[in-house]
Amino acid sequence: MRTGRFMVALMVALMVALMVSMPLIPAAHSAPDEDSAKLLKSTSDHTKFKVLQQEFNSGPEVTKACLSCHTEASKQLHKTEHWKWEYKSPDGQLLGKKNVINNFCTSIRTNEAACNVCHIGYGWKDDTFDFTSEVNVDCLVCHDTTGNYRKQAGMAGNVVTKAMEFPPGSGTMIKPINLKKIAQAVGKTSRDTCGACHFYGGGGDGVKHGDMDSSLASPEKELDVHMDALGLNFGCATCHMTEGHQVPGSRYAPTAQDKGDAHIRGKEYTTNPTTCQSCHGQAPHKKIAKLNDHTDKVACQTCHIPKFARGGVATKMSWDWSTGGRMGPDGKPLIIKDAKGHIIYTAAKGDFVLGENVVPDYQWFNGKVGYTLLSDKVEKSEQPTRINHFDGSADDGKSLIWPVKIMRGKQAFDPVNKRLAVVHTAGNDDTGYWTNFNWEKAVAVGMASIGAPFSGKVDFVSTESTWPITHMVAPAKDSVRCHECHAAQGRLEKVPGIYIPGRASDHAGWLDTAGWALAVLTLLGTLVHGLGRVIVSMRKK
Amino acid sequence: MNRKFGLAVVVVVLGAGAMSAARAYDSDWKRGRIYYRQICTTCHTAELKKPIAPNDRTMAEWASYLQANKHNKGKDTVSSYFSKQYRDSIKAKNPAAAKYADVPEKDLIEDVKAFVHKSAKDGDAPAGCS
Numbered sequence: 001m002r003t004g005r006f007m008v009a010l011m012v013a014l015m016v017a018l019m020v021s022m023p024l025i026p027a028a029h030s031a032p033d034e035d036s037a038k039l040l041k042s043t044s045d046h047t048k049f050k051v052l053q054q055e056f057n058s059g060p061e062v063t064k065a066c067l068s069c070h071t072e073a074s075k076q077l078h079k080t081e082h083w084k085w086e087y088k089s090p091d092g093q094l095l096g097k098k099n100v101i102n103n104f105c106t107s108i109r110t111n112e113a114a115c116n117v118c119h120i121g122y123g124w125k126d127d128t129f130d131f132t133s134e135v136n137v138d139c140l141v142c143h144d145t146t147g148n149y150r151k152q153a154g155m156a157g158n159v160v161t162k163a164m165e166f167p168p169g170s171g172t173m174i175k176p177i178n179l180k181k182i183a184q185a186v187g188k189t190s191r192d193t194c195g196a197c198h199f200y201g202g203g204g205d206g207v208k209h210g211d212m213d214s215s216l217a218s219p220e221k222e223l224d225v226h227m228d229a230l231g232l233n234f235g236c237a238t239c240h241m242t243e244g245h246q247v248p249g250s251r252y253a254p255t256a257q258d259k260g261d262a263h264i265r266g267k268e269y270t271t272n273p274t275t276c277q278s279c280h281g282q283a284p285h286k287k288i289a290k291l292n293d294h295t296d297k298v299a300c301q302t303c304h305i306p307k308f309a310r311g312g313v314a315t316k317m318s319w320d321w322s323t324g325g326r327m328g329p330d331g332k333p334l335i336i337k338d339a340k341g342h343i344i345y346t347a348a349k350g351d352f353v354l355g356e357n358v359v360p361d362y363q364w365f366n367g368k369v370g371y372t373l374l375s376d377k378v379e380k381s382e383q384p385t386r387i388n389h390f391d392g393s394a395d396d397g398k399s400l401i402w403p404v405k406i407m408r409g410k411q412a413f414d415p416v417n418k419r420l421a422v423v424h425t426a427g428n429d430d431t432g433y434w435t436n437f438n439w440e441k442a443v444a445v446g447m448a449s450i451g452a453p454f455s456g457k458v459d460f461v462s463t464e465s466t467w468p469i470t471h472m473v474a475p476a477k478d479s480v481r482c483h484e485c486h487a488a489q490g491r492l493e494k495v496p497g498i499y500i501p502g503r504a505s506d507h508a509g510w511l512d513t514a515g516w517a518l519a520v521l522t523l524l525g526t527l528v529h530g531l532g533r534v535i536v537s538m539r540k541k
Numbered sequence: 542m543n544r545k546f547g548l549a550v551v552v553v554v555l556g557a558g559a560m561s562a563a564r565a566y567d568s569d570w571k572r573g574r575i576y577y578r579q580i581c582t583t584c585h586t587a588e589l590k591k592p593i594a595p596n597d598r599t600m601a602e603w604a605s606y607l608q609a610n611k612h613n614k615g616k617d618t619v620s621s622y623f624s625k626q627y628r629d630s631i632k633a634k635n636p637a638a639a640k641y642a643d644v645p646e647k648d649l650i651e652d653v654k655a656f657v658h659k660s661a662k663d664g665d666a667p668a669g670c671s
Binding site: 038146147148150175177178192217218220221229230231312 | 567570571574575578579636637640659663665666670
């Protein structure tokens with residue numbers, strides 16, 4: 001009897017204790033408290049896994065531990081563009097970072113140890129990299145939640161786990177990272193993890209895209225209405241809905257026009273989930289329905305991203321490599337900054353023009369992008385060589401007017417063989433341009449790496465590349481106003497093949513004269529009629 | 542028996558309470574980043590025209606500054622800018638203050654501490670103002 005009572009007492013006490021010590025899990029539809037929110041994030045506490053309680057001396061050691069549970073992860077990754085850096089376009093062009101050339105840092109070839117700090121792998125320093133290795137996949141670069149995971153440029157994507165001087169002899173010490181702590185805190189991808197590479201494309205913060213830079217890591221609503229850290233707080237994967245590590249929405253496979261409806265649960269879709277329409281549908285403007293009449297010709301981004309590089313980070317608008325190599329009065333490589341402290345010239349890279357709060361260019365785009373590849377012949381002329389170009393026209397039924405960033409440059413080419421040059425820039429060796437400032441040596445190594453002929457001569461050619469603007473979506477109140485396009489010299493003044501009322505190029509003088517004449521006649525008629533009434537009324541009196 | 546029952550309840554409840562209290566607050570550096578940028582930096586930019594970047598100082602300097610709890614050369618305290626009263630006073634114009642209006646002051650301080658610690662000049666991930 002006594003034992004029974006004691007057991008009951010103990011049970012009651014334990015229940016009370018549980019109520020005190022455990023956070024209450026709320027219903028899924030209500031806002032969870034802080035403790036519950038944390039618990040709801042994951043069913044796994046990675047600190048409790050024995051395999052992650054060891055000290056790790058390299059990235060591959062961590063991956064090996066990850067694979068002991070997530071057995072198929074690397075196999076999935078191996079099929080992605082993030083891993084292969086290669087993409088075959090519908091037109092048969094072999095693209096991806098492995099193959100294309102651009103007018104920023106130009107090409108990864110012979111510069112892998114530096115550029116491939118952004119590859120989701122460990123150790124890609126040259127052509128010998130093993131793309132079949134499972135442990136060379138870098139899980140942490142996407143799944144770190146501590147914000148402390150980093151890779152050092154120049155180390156082929158490897159991480160530093162012991163303090164070291166890098167580059168050797170530079171006197172610069174690299175702080176190691178604690179892989180054990182980072183591995184125990186893995187979680188979903190975030191703006192920080194994706195941004196660690198995508199915000200820094202082209203060699204620095206905001207350099208390449210214009211609509212992606214570090215200001216999006218924790219943005220305010222005015223900068224991006226979806227990513228607003230205090231509001232909707234979208235991560236990249238909220239739109240780039242990933243399955244089996246395949247991230248949709250690559251600019252190599254863009255969707256210029258989505259004629260589908262908003263995606264709903266329970267239905268299977270094969271269309272791109274990153275488009276605006278996949279959430280907002282085809283008639284998103286409820287208050288001013290007239291705006292829906294624009295959606296068959298104008299991309300959502302055209303009105304809803306009024307300017308890019310709005311977060312306080314400048315983007316590069318042009319890059320002239322031909323002026324590189326100047327030394328300062330002290331004999332050291334020259335660096336020039338503007339009044340805001342932005343670098344606008346370096347001996348290693350030449351002159352830059354930077355832009356903030358930039359109004360985009362606009363052009364028809366049907367989703368097809370053509371590239372000038374390393375094997376293509378180029379001619380030096382008044383017209384810049386198009387590194388890539390967006391196809392599209394007003395009447396192909398597939399195009400919309402899109403906002404774009406046009407990046408202008410002047411870059412090395414071989415005037416005899418008429419090819420854009422692969423330049424060996426990075427590397428602490430005698431042929432790296434950033435070390436010795438000798439174009440001929442640097443291009444010779446670069447061209448040899450792709451088996452291309454090199455005449456020994458280097459000239460410079462003007463180039464242009466086109467980048468879609470699709471992030472930094474402003475709140476509706478800040479979107480482009482009607483009069484910014486429906487006006488002389490408005491935003492869309494140069495877009496061909498379409499009639500836009502109010503535009504200077506669509507202006508017809510005779511129509512204006514006729515309209516004004518009709519208005520004056522109407523006014524006169526009204527006045528005469530009114531006068532007649534007054535006179536008749538006075539006579540009756 | 543009643544005494545035993547009471548004792549068991551008291552012991553277990555106290556033990557659980559102690560466990561609960563001992564659950565260390567797991568600071569949220571991302572929330573600290575928002576607070577630092579949208580409240581501290583916003584005000585410093587408006588008032589002083591020159592914000593203080595996390596990587597302007599070392600981890601030790603940040604720790605010492607927060608420990609000393611002296612703001613504006615000792616004219617007021619750092620913690621007062623985390624107080625509910627302060628957040629209430631600016632929440633009409635500051636969305637971060639509105640969003641975090643009911644978060645315990647000490648949690649927010651810990652969050653910002655975690656952010657500046659990792660973002661300091663010698664931290665694991667040095668960070669500037671943006």
